[in-house]
Amino acid sequence: xxxxxxxxxxxxxxxxxxxxxxxxxxxxxxxxxxxxxxxxxxxxxxxxxxxxxxxxxxxxxxxxxxxxxxxxxxxxxxxxxxxxxxxxxxxxxxxxxxxxxxxxxxxxxxxxxxxxxxxxxxxxxxxxxxxxxxxxxxxxxxxxxxxxxxxxxxxxxxxxxxxxxxxxxxxxxxxxxxxxxxxxxxxxxxxxxxxxxxxxxxxxxxxxxxxxxxxxxxxxxxxxxxxxxxxxxxxxxxxxxxxxxxxxxxxxxxxxxxxxxxxxxxxxxxxxxxxxxxxxxxxxxxxxxxxxxxxxxxxxxxxxxxxxxxxxxxxxxxxxxxxxxxxxxxxxxxxxxxxxxxxxxxxxxxxxxxxxxxxxxxxxxxxxxxxxxxxxxxxxx
Numbered sequence: 455x456x457x458x459x460x461x462x463x464x465x466x467x468x469x470x471x472x473x474x475x476x477x478x479x480x481x482x483x484x485x486x487x488x489x490x491x492x493x494x495x496x497x498x499x500x501x502x503x504x505x506x507x508x509x510x511x512x513x514x515x516x517x518x519x520x521x522x523x524x525x526x527x528x529x530x531x532x533x534x535x536x537x538x539x540x541x542x543x544x545x546x547x548x549x550x551x552x553x554x555x556x557x558x559x560x561x562x563x564x565x566x567x568x569x570x571x572x573x574x575x576x577x578x579x580x581x582x583x584x585x586x587x588x589x590x591x592x593x594x595x596x597x598x599x600x601x602x603x604x605x606x607x608x609x610x611x612x613x614x615x616x617x618x619x620x621x622x623x624x625x626x627x628x629x630x631x632x633x634x635x636x637x638x639x640x641x642x643x644x645x646x647x648x649x650x651x652x653x654x655x656x657x658x659x660x661x662x663x664x665x666x667x668x669x670x671x672x673x674x675x676x677x678x679x680x681x682x683x684x685x686x687x688x689x690x691x692x693x694x695x696x697x698x699x700x701x702x703x704x705x706x707x708x709x710x711x712x713x714x715x716x717x718x719x720x721x722x723x724x725x726x727x728x729x730x731x732x733x734x735x736x737x738x739x740x741x742x743x744x745x746x747x748x749x750x751x752x753x754x755x756x757x758x759x760x761x762x763x764x765x766x767x768x769x770x771x772x773x774x775x776x777x778x779x780x781x782x783x784x785x786x787x788x789x790x791x792x793x794x795x796x797x798x799x800x801x802x803x804x805x806x807x808x809x810x811x812x813x814x815x816x817x818x819x820x821x822x823x824x825x826x827x828x829x830x831x832x833x834x835x
Contacts, residue, residue: 489668493694504679516549516571518571518579522649523630528631531664534750552571572620584626585610586630588647614653626658629662634647658684659691661768666743669743696767704757709727730761764778
């Protein structure tokens with residue numbers, strides 16, 4: 455009866471090992487496709503089509519990735535994506551013909567690669583922008599408009615104008631390219647602006663600091679599957695990713711409704727992973743799908759790690775969301791449960807208070823937030 459266990463396990467042959475590894479990769483790849491399908495709002499029945507779009511690359515769009523005023527965190531997020539890997543993205547799914555950070559060419563050869571990609575794919579290539587564009591003029595006799603940032607002897611403003619004019623679409627990754635980011639924070643000495651504002655053009659914006667590459671891939675898959683870019687809100691953000699507030703699907707939301715709050719970092723509430731609203735979480739004011747897609751291959755995100763949302767996907771968040779560690783004003787919160795014995799009696803009241811607070815908050819801010827939904831039909835397509 456135990457003979458089967460008395461024999462030592464036989465090592466796998468190289469072929470069997472490779473097959474096993476490939477099968478694991480395939481399962482994880484399909485899991486990623488399921489996540490992308492769910493992220494962009496497709497039914498599970500579309501998962502095979504998503505996989506086919508990602509793998510097949512029947513239409514491999516040329517991508518020109520431009521860097522302006524930024525810290526390269528969005529490229530880092532892009533490079534950290536595992537499924538599909540950056541190699542698959544760069545070589546098989548897309549044709550990333552120009553990316554200053556990861557391309558092998560440099561100097562004259564890099565400039566030639568940019569010109570060739572533009573000429574060969576005129577009117578069809580996607581431009582991915584990372585970073586804000588300065589529009590101010592440095593002081594001094596040699597100062598020129600936009601000269602705070604120059605690449606290959608051209609200002610960021612001139613380079614963006616030249617490359618974008620013959621593109622099919624412009625996708626801004628990160629808050630800097632989408633809304634100006636930290637460079638546009640008051641007093642904004644370089645005159646930094648979003649790509650859309652600097653050039654006066656509509657853009658697809660995938661904000662965040664950094665952006666979540668799952669949302670970038672979702673936008674690309676939408677383009678590959680449907681031949682069009684996704685619908686957006688008034689701020690150019692894809693609705694599939696930015697249609698709901700962080701607060702609406704936060705993993706700590708139940709504690710908000712129960713009146714259980716972290717009062718200061720390190721207290722008992724923090725150890726029990728209660729709501730971070732009172733220590734500055736901006737989840738009630740921020741639209742993003744962080745709670746559902748998370749970062750670093752769904753490993754974690756700020757609130758899960760114990761830090762409040764700072765609202766980094768909202769326009770001008772450096773000016774409008776500070777101070778980061780103080781609670782939002784004018785939002786009533788549910789009462790705190792006095793004891794376990796009273797939980798049964800207070801739950802109903804807490805839930806009603808929570809619903810009332812949300813209703814008051816939503817009504818008071820509908821002019822600001824509901825417009826996002828109202829603009830769905832008027833968004834870019």
